[in-house]
Amino acid sequence: MSGLTLIASYPKSGNTWLRAFLASHLRGGQPIDLNVDLARIANLSARILQDRHAGLEHADLTPQEVALLRPLTSRRVAHDQPDFYKTHDCNFVPPGAREPAIPADAINRVVYIVRDPRDVAISLAHHFGWSVAASVERMADSAFRMGRSSPCLNMNVEQWVSSWSAHVESWLDAAGLRLLPLRYEDLLADPLQRFTELCRFLDLDDTRQAVSRSLEASSFSVLASQEARTGFRERHRASNAPFFRAGGAGGWRSGLAPELAERLAADQGRVMARLAYR
Amino acid sequence: MTDRLLCGWRVRSAVALPELLEWQGDDRPPDLTVRLGAVDDSLPGGRTISPWLQIDGTGTGLLEVPMVGRFLVQRSGDITIAPQPEAREAEIRLFLLGSVLGLVCHQRGLLPLHASSVVIEDGAVAFCGHSGMGKSTLALRFAQRGHAVVSDDVCVLDTGSPAPVRPSFPRLKLWRDALEDAALPTEGLERNRRGQDKFHFIEPQAGVRGPIPLRALFMLRRAKHGEQEGIERLSAPLDILAALETGTFRMQIGRALGAEKALFQAHALIAGTVPVYTLRRLPDAPPGRWLDAIAATVRG
Numbered sequence: 001m002s003g004l005t006l007i008a009s010y011p012k013s014g015n016t017w018l019r020a021f022l023a024s025h026l027r028g029g030q031p032i033d034l035n036v037d038l039a040r041i042a043n044l045s046a047r048i049l050q051d052r053h054a055g056l057e058h059a060d061l062t063p064q065e066v067a068l069l070r071p072l073t074s075r076r077v078a079h080d081q082p083d084f085y086k087t088h089d090c091n092f093v094p095p096g097a098r099e100p101a102i103p104a105d106a107i108n109r110v111v112y113i114v115r116d117p118r119d120v121a122i123s124l125a126h127h128f129g130w131s132v133a134a135s136v137e138r139m140a141d142s143a144f145r146m147g148r149s150s151p152c153l154n155m156n157v158e159q160w161v162s163s164w165s166a167h168v169e170s171w172l173d174a175a176g177l178r179l180l181p182l183r184y185e186d187l188l189a190d191p192l193q194r195f196t197e198l199c200r201f202l203d204l205d206d207t208r209q210a211v212s213r214s215l216e217a218s219s220f221s222v223l224a225s226q227e228a229r230t231g232f233r234e235r236h237r238a239s240n241a242p243f244f245r246a247g248g249a250g251g252w253r254s255g256l257a258p259e260l261a262e263r264l265a266a267d268q269g270r271v272m273a274r275l276a277y278r
Numbered sequence: 279m280t281d282r283l284l285c286g287w288r289v290r291s292a293v294a295l296p297e298l299l300e301w302q303g304d305d306r307p308p309d310l311t312v313r314l315g316a317v318d319d320s321l322p323g324g325r326t327i328s329p330w331l332q333i334d335g336t337g338t339g340l341l342e343v344p345m346v347g348r349f350l351v352q353r354s355g356d357i358t359i360a361p362q363p364e365a366r367e368a369e370i371r372l373f374l375l376g377s378v379l380g381l382v383c384h385q386r387g388l389l390p391l392h393a394s395s396v397v398i399e400d401g402a403v404a405f406c407g408h409s410g411m412g413k414s415t416l417a418l419r420f421a422q423r424g425h426a427v428v429s430d431d432v433c434v435l436d437t438g439s440p441a442p443v444r445p446s447f448p449r450l451k452l453w454r455d456a457l458e459d460a461a462l463p464t465e466g467l468e469r470n471r472r473g474q475d476k477f478h479f480i481e482p483q484a485g486v487r488g489p490i491p492l493r494a495l496f497m498l499r500r501a502k503h504g505e506q507e508g509i510e511r512l513s514a515p516l517d518i519l520a521a522l523e524t525g526t527f528r529m530q531i532g533r534a535l536g537a538e539k540a541l542f543q544a545h546a547l548i549a550g551t552v553p554v555y556t557l558r559r560l561p562d563a564p565p566g567r568w569l570d571a572i573a574a575t576v577r578g
Contacts, residue, residue, distance in 0.1 A: 035503035048408050055328025055530055056377055057431075059409045060451075062471050065344050072329035150475040151454035153410040233503045 003078045003108030005202065007041060007086045010167045011146070012123035013115035014184040015086050016234070016243070020218035021195060022084060025204060029213030034226050035233050044077065044085035044102065045147055045156040053077050058157045059149065066158045067097035071106070078106035087159070088146060091170035094160035095143075101159065104176050111198060112171045115184035116277045117164045117268050118252035118261055126245055129238035136260050139164040140267040165271040183275065185249040191215050220247035281308060283487060284379070285388075285434045285444035293359065293370055297449040297478075299485050310355045310382065312374065317348040317360035327534045331377075337535055339381045346370060349378050353385045368468040368478060375447065379432050380528040384535050389544040390527040393433035393495070394450070395443060396420040397486060398576045401493030402428045402443040405557075406525040411498035415456045415565045416572075418479065421448075422460060423569065427481045428490070432527050435492060437544040439551070442489035448481035459565060492548070494576050496557045497521045507563060509575055510556050518549040521556075 007022070009015045019041040023032045026040060042049065051057050053076040058066055070089075077085075089101040117139060124135040138144050142163045147156040161167060172181055180201040187194045192208070195215055199206035216222070224244035227235075235243040252261060265272065272278075282289045282298035287309035289298065321340040324332030332340045341349040346369045347361035357378060361370055383390040393406035394417035405413045414430055421427050427448035434444040454475040457464050462479065470476035501507050512518045522545040523529060532541045548554070555575065557568060 047410065051409060053328075055331060055528060057409050059476065060372055060376065060470065061343075062345055062473065068344050069329055076329065149453070151458075152456070152475075153453055155410060231503065 002082050004044065004074065004082060004102065004106055005084045005108050006044070006102065006110045007084065007113070008091075008110050008171055009088065009113040009115075010120060010161065010164055011088050012120050012127055014113045014182075014187060015088070017187070017218065017220075017223075017247075018111065018113060018182075018198070019086055020223055021198075021214050022202075022204075024217035025199065025210070025214035026084075029210055029217055031217050031222075034223060035230065038234070041084045041086055043156060044074070044087045045089070045159045047153075047155050047157055049077065049081075050157045053080065059153055063145070063148070063158050064096040067094040067101070067160065070101040070157070071097070071099040071103045074102045074106040078108075082108065088161055089159045090162040090167045091174050092162060092166060100170075104174065107177060109178040109180070109201065110171065110174075111180045111182060111201065113182050113184055113187075114168050114172075114275055116249065116252065117264055117272060118256050118277070119184075119249060120164065121260065121264060122252055122255050123245065126241035127236050127239050127243070129236070129240045132256065132260055136263050136267070139264070142166055163267075165268045168271050168275070188249050220244060284310070284375075285383075285446055286489065287355075293367065293374065295371060295375070297371065297375065297447040297480060299447070299487060302487075308355070310357060312357045312359065315358045315360065317350045317358055319348065321350075325534065327530055331381075331531070333531070333534050337385050339385075339531070341373065341377055341381070343373055343377075346373055349373060351378055351381050351385070355382075357382075366468075366472060369471060372451075372470060372478075375449075376431055377528070379434075379446070381531055383432070383434055384528065384531045384537055387437060387537060387540055388444070389435040389437055389441070389541060389548075391433045391435065391495075391522075391525050392431065392527040393525065394430050395428040395433045396425040397428060397490065398425060398573055399493060401491045401576075402433070402445075403494045403496070403572070403576055404429075404433045404443070404492065405496050405498055406433075406521075407498030411500065412559070412565060413498060414450045414452050415460075416498075416568075418450050418452060418456065418460055418462075418481075419566055419569055421450070421481045426484065426486050428486050435544065435548075436489065437540060437547070439547055441492055441544065441548055441551070443492050444489055445486035448485040450479045450481060452477055452479050456565070492552050495522075495525075495548070495552060495554045496572065497525060497554065499556050499558045501558045501560050505558060507559050508557075509568070509571055510558070512554045512556060515546075515549055518554045519545050521554060522548060 023037040023040045054073045091100050121135040125132040144161045147154045147158040232243045281301035283301050289310045290308035291312035292314050321332040321334050324334045337353045339351045346365045350358040380390045393404040394413040395402045395404040405416045429446040435441045467477035
């Protein structure tokens with residue numbers, strides 16, 4: 001394998017579920033320890049990884065310099081440490097940069113997960129400890145970044161996420177990528193079929209028995225009960241709920257105020273329609 | 279402008295370097311000369327070592343930081359800086375006394391560790407680790423207890439035996455929260471980069487001039503989920519060598535300059551003569567918690 005194999009998504013769209021599945025699947029469907037084995041599919045923007053391949057400390061760079069540097073570093077990671085990585089980066093060119101953070105020539109293939117933005121809004125609010133209204137606003141913000149260091153160092157470098165719609169289209173409409181789009185709702189509705197497609201796309205064991213075993217090891221109930229027992233290191237400090245909170249689809253119908261659902265439809269309606277989120 | 283002292287070198291610089299002690303040594307010619315001037319954007323015959331650094335066959339390096347400038351670093355000790363018009367002096371010094379210092383060390387066959395260090399029991403005790411592991415914060419806490427600061431990001435060692443530390447300067451780079459935790463105001467401090475919540479704090483205690491022995495090395499680690507905090511002495515030579523390789527500042531430059539063998543020997547010498555510990559801490563551990571334990575460990 002050469003190049004980066006990306007599990008890409010807007011935050012809170014099912015990325016960790018896929019990582020948990022792959023963490024198990026790459027080890028023959030064995031049970032996983034959330035706090036150890038998810039590292040098998042590391043965050044591409046992890047500071048230690050970026051510093052090592054860039055040959056300098058991102059903590060000494062401005063956000064604009066980070067945006068200029070990231071594509072160069074992505075190519076070095078692709079060359080020197082090709083593997084599976086998760087990312088929340090938008091695939092458009094960030095403001096002030098010349099290329100996307102992960103240029104197409106550094107990418108082997110991409111699994112892109114998309115989830116109904118009305119469910120994302122609720123999940124995002126719990127994850128970051130924001131109000132749902134703040135989530136809805138943030139999802140429309142083309143300047144949304146993660147990984148900012150203030151007032152202390154963030155363990156990731158800066159990622160330009162942009163708005164939900166821009167994020168989705170930046171990946172789904174990208175030219176020249178081998179990309180498998182997956183809707184979170186479809187993964188839930190028919191996991192065996194969809195994860196089999198995933199395995200086929202990634203040249204992994206796609207036999208029914210193997211896929212079923214890895215699905216079992218990464219099921220919501222397994223992950224949630226493990227988090228309840230041992231905690232989860234990737235849970236955000238400001239979070240007001242477990243990381244594995246609900247894990248369903250359509251929670252917005254009862255959990256999202258109508259005016260916020262309308263606001264999302266107004267902000268993201270065109271892209272929602274493309275993905276049949278009605 | 280007065281010449282300055284850096285790692286035992288006499289430095290003559292067109293850029294003011296208030297972090298550095300004044301040169302009080304003999305009247306030798308400068309070891310390092312820093313000038314401002316034009317620098318081409320590429321180095322003829324240069325190889326790309328990392329995205330913004332090229333090195334040519336003579337060992338000359340060219341570092342370009344987009345919003346700061348270009349630094350041409352020759353083995354002779356001539357350093358030419360072409361700053362970006364908007365670059366601030368603190369930003370130029372940040373890279374001159376960081377990345378460029380690391381390159382100079384590799385050019386001269388010295389061992390730069392990615393470490394802060396302070397004086398404890400007449401020797402240097404170094405805290406080595408990635409960004410965010412608390413190197414500078416530990417140095418600050420020891421400084422507040424009256425320990426002199428030997429280095430911040432780059433701790434320079436001679437490769438002879440026993441390996442002495444060449445003191446660099448008593449400037450610490452600290453995030454706002456680390457300064458506030460230590461009850462230090464950020465007013466009046468220079469920012470590491472424009473708009474950044476990281477500041478340059480010059481430790482008011484006098485720095486250290488001459489070489490001092492390395493007493494101990496602490497590799498700073500984050501306690502992983504379920505791991506205990508604590509200090510543990512590394513005993514297996516391979517563990518120590520691996521830790522030292524990871525802790526070497528800009529190891530890839532050393533390799534590019536053909537110094538891999540010399541660096542390995544320097545690591546082996548430290549492994550055989552200096553105690554190396556891991557200090558494992560939880561991400562939210564109070565910075566002051568381990569000071570007594572570190573000092574006690576060093577004293578033995």
